[in-house]
Amino acid sequence: xxxxxxxxxxxxxxxxxxxxxxxxxxxxxxxxxxxxxxxxxxxxxxxxxxxxxxxxxxxxxxxxxxxxxxxxxxxxxxxxxxxxxxxxxxxxxxxxxxxxxxxxxxxxxxxxxxxxxxxxxxxxxxxxxxxxxxxxxxxxxxxxxxxxxxxxxxxxxxxxxxxxxxxxxxxxxxxxxxxxxxxxxxxxxxxxxxxxxxxxxxxxxxxxxxxxxxxxxxxxxxxxxxxxxxxxxxxxxxxxxxxxxxxxxxxxxxxxxxxxxxxxxxxxxxxxxxxxxxxxxxxxxxxxxxxxxxxxxxxxxxxxxxxxxxxxxxxxxxxxxxxxxxxxxxxxxxxxxxxxxxxxxxxxxxxxxxxxxxxxxxxxxxxxxxxxxxxxxxxxxxxxxxxxxxxxxxxxxxxxxxxxxxxxxxxxxxxxxxxxxxxxxxxxxxxxxxxxxxxxxxxxxxxxxxxxxxxxxxxxxxxxxxxxxxxxxxxxxxxxxxxxxxxxxxxxxxxx
Amino acid sequence: xxxxxxxxxxxxxxxxxxxxxxxxxxxxxxxxxxxxxxxxxxxxxxxxxxxxxxxxxxxxxxxxxxxxxxxxxxxxxxxxxxxxxxxxxxxxxxxxxxxxxxxxxxxxxxxxxxxxxxxxxxxxxxxxxxxxxxxxxxxxxxxxxxxxxxxxxxxxxxxxxxxxxxxxxxxxxxxxxxxxxxxxxxxxxxxxxxxxxxxxxxxxxxxxxxxxxxxxxxxxxxxxxxxxxxxxxxxxxxxxxxxxxxxxxxxxxxxxxxxxxxxxxxxxxxxxxxxxxxxxxxxxxxxxxxxxxxxxxxxxxxxxxxxxxxxxxxxxxxxxxxxxxxxxxxxxxxxxxxxxxxxxxxxxxxxxxxxxxxxxxxxxxxxxxxxxxxxxxxxxxxxxxxxxxxxxxxxxxxxxxxxxxxxxxxxxxxxxxxxxxxxxxxxxxxxxxxxxxxxxxxxxxxxxxxxxxxxxxxxxxxxxxxxxxxxxxx
Numbered sequence: 001x002x003x004x005x006x007x008x009x010x011x012x013x014x015x016x017x018x019x020x021x022x023x024x025x026x027x028x029x030x031x032x033x034x035x036x037x038x039x040x041x042x043x044x045x046x047x048x049x050x051x052x053x054x055x056x057x058x059x060x061x062x063x064x065x066x067x068x069x070x071x072x073x074x075x076x077x078x079x080x081x082x083x084x085x086x087x088x089x090x091x092x093x094x095x096x097x098x099x100x101x102x103x104x105x106x107x108x109x110x111x112x113x114x115x116x117x118x119x120x121x122x123x124x125x126x127x128x129x130x131x132x133x134x135x136x137x138x139x140x141x142x143x144x145x146x147x148x149x150x151x152x153x154x155x156x157x158x159x160x161x162x163x164x165x166x167x168x169x170x171x172x173x174x175x176x177x178x179x180x181x182x183x184x185x186x187x188x189x190x191x192x193x194x195x196x197x198x199x200x201x202x203x204x205x206x207x208x209x210x211x212x213x214x215x216x217x218x219x220x221x222x223x224x225x226x227x228x229x230x231x232x233x234x235x236x237x238x239x240x241x242x243x244x245x246x247x248x249x250x251x252x253x254x255x256x257x258x259x260x261x262x263x264x265x266x267x268x269x270x271x272x273x274x275x276x277x278x279x280x281x282x283x284x285x286x287x288x289x290x291x292x293x294x295x296x297x298x299x300x301x302x303x304x305x306x307x308x309x310x311x312x313x314x315x316x317x318x319x320x321x322x323x324x325x326x327x328x329x330x331x332x333x334x335x336x337x338x339x340x341x342x343x344x345x346x347x348x349x350x351x352x353x354x355x356x357x358x359x360x361x362x363x364x365x366x367x368x369x370x371x372x373x374x375x376x377x378x379x380x381x382x383x384x385x386x387x388x389x390x391x392x393x394x395x396x397x398x399x400x401x402x403x404x405x406x407x408x409x410x411x412x413x414x415x416x417x418x419x420x421x422x423x424x425x426x427x428x429x430x431x432x433x434x435x436x437x438x439x440x441x442x443x444x445x446x447x448x449x450x451x452x453x454x455x456x457x458x459x460x461x462x463x464x465x466x467x468x469x470x471x472x473x474x475x476x477x478x479x480x481x482x483x484x485x486x487x488x489x490x491x492x493x494x495x496x
Numbered sequence: 497x498x499x500x501x502x503x504x505x506x507x508x509x510x511x512x513x514x515x516x517x518x519x520x521x522x523x524x525x526x527x528x529x530x531x532x533x534x535x536x537x538x539x540x541x542x543x544x545x546x547x548x549x550x551x552x553x554x555x556x557x558x559x560x561x562x563x564x565x566x567x568x569x570x571x572x573x574x575x576x577x578x579x580x581x582x583x584x585x586x587x588x589x590x591x592x593x594x595x596x597x598x599x600x601x602x603x604x605x606x607x608x609x610x611x612x613x614x615x616x617x618x619x620x621x622x623x624x625x626x627x628x629x630x631x632x633x634x635x636x637x638x639x640x641x642x643x644x645x646x647x648x649x650x651x652x653x654x655x656x657x658x659x660x661x662x663x664x665x666x667x668x669x670x671x672x673x674x675x676x677x678x679x680x681x682x683x684x685x686x687x688x689x690x691x692x693x694x695x696x697x698x699x700x701x702x703x704x705x706x707x708x709x710x711x712x713x714x715x716x717x718x719x720x721x722x723x724x725x726x727x728x729x730x731x732x733x734x735x736x737x738x739x740x741x742x743x744x745x746x747x748x749x750x751x752x753x754x755x756x757x758x759x760x761x762x763x764x765x766x767x768x769x770x771x772x773x774x775x776x777x778x779x780x781x782x783x784x785x786x787x788x789x790x791x792x793x794x795x796x797x798x799x800x801x802x803x804x805x806x807x808x809x810x811x812x813x814x815x816x817x818x819x820x821x822x823x824x825x826x827x828x829x830x831x832x833x834x835x836x837x838x839x840x841x842x843x844x845x846x847x848x849x850x851x852x853x854x855x856x857x858x859x860x861x862x863x864x865x866x867x868x869x870x871x872x873x874x875x876x877x878x879x880x881x882x883x884x885x886x887x888x889x890x891x892x893x894x895x896x897x898x899x900x901x902x903x904x905x906x907x908x909x910x911x912x913x914x915x916x917x918x919x920x921x922x923x924x925x926x927x928x929x930x931x932x933x934x935x936x937x938x939x940x941x942x943x944x945x946x947x948x949x950x951x952x953x954x955x956x957x958x959x960x961x962x963x964x965x966x967x968x969x970x
Binding site: 170 | 523526527530531532533534535536537538539540541542543544641642643687688761762763764765766767768769786787790791794795798799802806808826850851853854857858860861862864865866868869875876877878887889894896897898943945965967968969
């Protein structure tokens with residue numbers, strides 16, 4: 001008997017309350033050895049038939065706080081397209097080289113070699129880039145290995161395929177001063193391409209196991225001998241004049257200051273980008289179907305159509321936030337300027353990494369956005385250092401913060417298979433030249449701002465269809481409005 | 497028409513629509529009919545310009561601002577400058593006249609040149625003792641590069657740290673004047689340090705050879721200054737706590753005879769707009785207006801840069817030498833900031849490069865402290881001891897990754913730092929900035945002259961302090 005009851009109650013956990021009562025009642029009676037007492041009043045089971053159950057509206061787990069949608073200032077886009085006009089920028093997009101690997105064997109994705117400024121002219125010459133890519137050799141370093149030595153002769157172009165490299169130079173008083181951490185897709189020794197006899201500008205030390213692809217100057221010289229186009233491209237890059245520009249790469253506005261007497265004052269004008277980026281409103285849509293019979297009859301106390309719609313809209317909004325973070329075209333993660341991306345120094349999100357991230361959006365840091373797991377990992381790092389950052393209040397919610405900048409949870413920021421994630425830092429608002437959300441309010445059949453629900457038809461199976469659509473996009477007005485801390489390792493620093 | 501053509505071309509053999517063939521108007525085509533929402537031109541080079549926001553602006557009518565101060569007898573102890581060729585350090589000879597005892601030789605460059613060649617170079621490693629307290633002192637030591645801490649025995653035998661001195665500072669100045677002296681404190685190298693020393697024997701030889709040198713040192717030794725307070729200001733004589741009927745000291749407050757005058761400096765540019773652009777392309781944004789706005793932003797950025805870096809009136813170059821302190825160890829530690837803040841009453845702002853702020857954050861974190869943020873002008877900003885820490889990217893960062901942090905008191909009534917400008921300019925566009933039409937040339941280009949006038953004055957030297965040699969990458 002005990003075994004049986006154990007079995008039953010074990011199952012009842014899954015099966016619901018009903019099973020428990022059924023099992024226990026006979027068990028009690030048999031132990032006492034008495035007849036079950038005569039029922040004197042109406043049982044609850046019977047009473048329930050007369051009573052109305054209080055019913056919740058349908059509940060859904062997939063609803064998150066959607067902080068990103070709440071904090072972004074929304075700008076009305078009337079014509080469906082939003083154009084971000086910027087000052088003319090001479091910046092040559094030094095992008096990242098991409099790699100593919102089969103097992104341990106790393107290969108360069110040849111077209112991405114054109115991201116190196118000196119090879120940009122070869123972007124159309126894919127065969128040459130492919131040849132070039134095959135001449136790189138793979139070199140692997142262990143943590144602590146020296147990759148480059150400051151002031152030593154440089155004769156390799158080093159592309160970091162995977163791993164982190166710390167660079168440093170001798171400081172003011174002889175000790176090392178850390179400059180930056182380079183990671184996947186960055187490179188060292190670009191000057192080697194341009195000039196034969198150069199020296200390394202800094203020490204490079206592998207911080208993690210690092211795989212690099214290297215091209216020595218000797219091989220390059222051979223290749224230049226074989227392919228005159230390569231030589232031409234490089235010498236053109238060398239000869240190319242860089243127009244006057246400020247530290248952000250914007251064409252200079254010429255000013256004269258602090259002068260005495262009557263020098264000629266420089267004339268100037270502010271040049272704009274000729275092909276500014278245009279953001280088209282993207283959309284999320286669905287067709288919600290509901291049978292007329294359901295819609296007509298089963299409406300007490302909850303309107304069926306309305307509940308269906310509510311959950312659908314929640315799902316649409318979740319998708320909208322997901323797209324605004326991850327869309328390859330306009331998503332924030334994909335549109336961070338390369339100079340605004342930094343890897344973590346050691347791995348886990350340390351307070352130092354966040355300080356550095358905030359220094360990138362120092363002009364008016366608005367918000368930090370991270371996956372809840374990342375926030376927990378950051379909390380661990382703070383605790384380990386014995387500090388407890390004070391939180392801030394946003395709209396009545398107590399939010400964790402770092403240096404007074406709220407650290408908002410956003411589960412749409414992806415966590416990779418290797419348990420790494422990113423932290424976004426942003427400045428928001430059109431007048432702050434920050435990040436803004438784009439939408440269009442005033443749609444036909446608008447249900448809530450920027451979201452319309454339109455009756456489509458009733459088909460011959462008596463199913464009503466509603467078209468639910470929302471239009472949105474996100475724009476970064478000025479590149480330094482958004483920065484990202486990449487390669488944040490979440491599973492480190494527990495129990496050590 | 498469109499319908500017909502779509503149905504013929506757009507249907508695949510099995511009758512369904514292919515992906516590329518749309519059954520209705522595409523967005524690309526629709527865009528041709530719709531108007532794009534256009535932003536104003538965006539510019540990356542705009543910073544919050546906190547310095548311009550926090551400085552109280554004082555009218556300098558007449559283009560000049562004179563800072564009248566009490567008469568000071570202080571002899572300006574400047575810094576000696578050095579040049580480095582590979583490993584050898586040379587003194588920039590004229591800068592030797594910054595040493596009080598040698599200042600009468602300022603007009604004698606030849607002698608200073610000779611003197612400069614008689615210094616010997618020494619190198620110390622961190623921890624090396626350069627001079628021991630109470631030991632006989634017989635040399636003048638100039639610090640060419642490095643940091644040296646000076647300590648004395650404390651009340652109960654342990655050492656008490658007095659100060660950290662760095663590049664360009666010197667000690668053992670008294671050996672120039674008197675022969676048998678002792679070191680007032682122990683000097684220890686904190687970093688690898690290069691010094692240039694002048695031995696008392698060498699000096700004696702030189703004195704014998706060059707009577708001018710002897711005369712100059714003599715004049716300095718016998719110089720008598722009237723009574724002054726610890727800031728070097730001529731005393732105001734007071735009598736206090738007396739009983740009976742002593743003679744009460746008469747007094748007056750003397751002023752500097754040639755006070756410093758600040759002329760308004762300027763930043764100017766000529767903005768050119770083609771009349772065709774200005775006349776026609778004005779919807780929805782006025783072209784001239786947008787051009788002007790960005791130019792003014794650039795002017796204001798330059799203004800902030802000049803207020804910090806101009807060699808004549810810029811704050812970094814005008815901080816009093818006594819108000820410049822090096823970091824003790826290198827990175828900006830809370831201790832360094834405390835030292836910086838304590839040097840003046842009512843420090844109102846600390847200005848630092850964003851990277852220096854990050855480095856300071858690191859140092860705080862390493863010590864397990866989390867400074868409270870403060871609300872400043874509607875923004876949450878970092879703070880230390882309740883003093884807002886404002887970011888400013890105009891503070892230079894050297895090649896060796898070092899920078900400076902500025903602390904200041906502002907306002908005329910606080911005897912602090914004030915910004916100077918003049919409002920009420922003809923064709924004023926915003927306070928202190930005028931935009932004037934110049935004319936249209938024969939290429940139909942209209943020119944506007946945009947000018948802004950500004951300067952900055954430190955009313956009392958202790959209003960501004962600079963923490964120097966802040967290392968960022970450690």
